[in-house]
Amino acid sequence: xxxxxxxxxxxxxxxxxxxxxxxxxxxxxxxxxxxxxxxxxxxxxxxxxxxxxxxxxxxxxxxxxxxxxxxxxxxxxxxxxxxxxxxxxxxxxxxxxxxxxxxxxxxxxxxxxxx
Amino acid sequence: xxxxxxxxxxxxxxxxxxxxxxxxxxxxxxxxxxxxxxxxxxxxxxxxxxxxxxxxxxxxxxxxxxxxxxxxxxxxxxxxxxxxxxxxxxxxxxxxxxxxxxxxxxxxxxxxxxx
Numbered sequence: 001x002x003x004x005x006x007x008x009x010x011x012x013x014x015x016x017x018x019x020x021x022x023x024x025x026x027x028x029x030x031x032x033x034x035x036x037x038x039x040x041x042x043x044x045x046x047x048x049x050x051x052x053x054x055x056x057x058x059x060x061x062x063x064x065x066x067x068x069x070x071x072x073x074x075x076x077x078x079x080x081x082x083x084x085x086x087x088x089x090x091x092x093x094x095x096x097x098x099x100x101x102x103x104x105x106x107x108x109x110x111x112x113x114x115x
Numbered sequence: 116x117x118x119x120x121x122x123x124x125x126x127x128x129x130x131x132x133x134x135x136x137x138x139x140x141x142x143x144x145x146x147x148x149x150x151x152x153x154x155x156x157x158x159x160x161x162x163x164x165x166x167x168x169x170x171x172x173x174x175x176x177x178x179x180x181x182x183x184x185x186x187x188x189x190x191x192x193x194x195x196x197x198x199x200x201x202x203x204x205x206x207x208x209x210x211x212x213x214x215x216x217x218x219x220x221x222x223x224x225x226x227x228x229x230x
Contacts, residue, residue: 036218041224042223042224043205044158044205045221046220103148103173104157104160104174105150105157105159106157107155107157
């Protein structure tokens with residue numbers, strides 16, 4: 001089971017680009033990297049997922065170096081509403097009887113955006 | 116489109132009482148999950164169901180039972196509630212595909228207090 005390490009908290013300002021890095025030194029060949037966002041009193045919400053190189057969608061980019069031992073979530077031009085906890089997960093989808101790798105949420109990174 | 120619906124949203128129990136938390140999804144997902152989240156912590160997997168008719172233990176299954184009633188519904192039961200089970204409980208669902216990690220969709224949680 002690939003363990004992840006993220007900063008506990010980060011601060012930034014509105015309009016800035018924010019990069020949150022996750023370390024996963026023992027990532028396995030089949031593992032995917034998935035990021036979730038969680039606001040207070042809500043369930044986590046999927047942001048982005050990737051396997052290698054770069055993935056971009058309408059809300060974020062995910063950068064994964066060739067060795068895949070880390071990944072960086074990039075949030076462009078953040079606003080106050082991006083204040084949330086961000087979780088990095090690494091693993092493969094479970095299949096019946098195959099285990100639950102990739103379903104371990106650490107404490108995440110508490111991102112605080114200031115005006 | 117409701118996504119994942121959890122009931123009730125709030126509940127207070129006395130030690131030793133039993134209760135069932137309900138979860139239903141309308142996305143035709145094969146896999147469903149139950150997590151608990153304690154203050155300042157990430158989510159911990161209690162039980163999961165990879166597909167209809169199967170259930171497996173997660174990281175913290177003790178004190179809980181689950182039932183995958185049909186493809187849409189996955190319930191979590193506390194047979195004899197204990198104060199240590201005071202937490203926020205999240206249900207999630209995802210598509211099942213053995214080679215690709217499909218993101219999970221979460222409900223908004225059930226806040227359970229046990230006195």
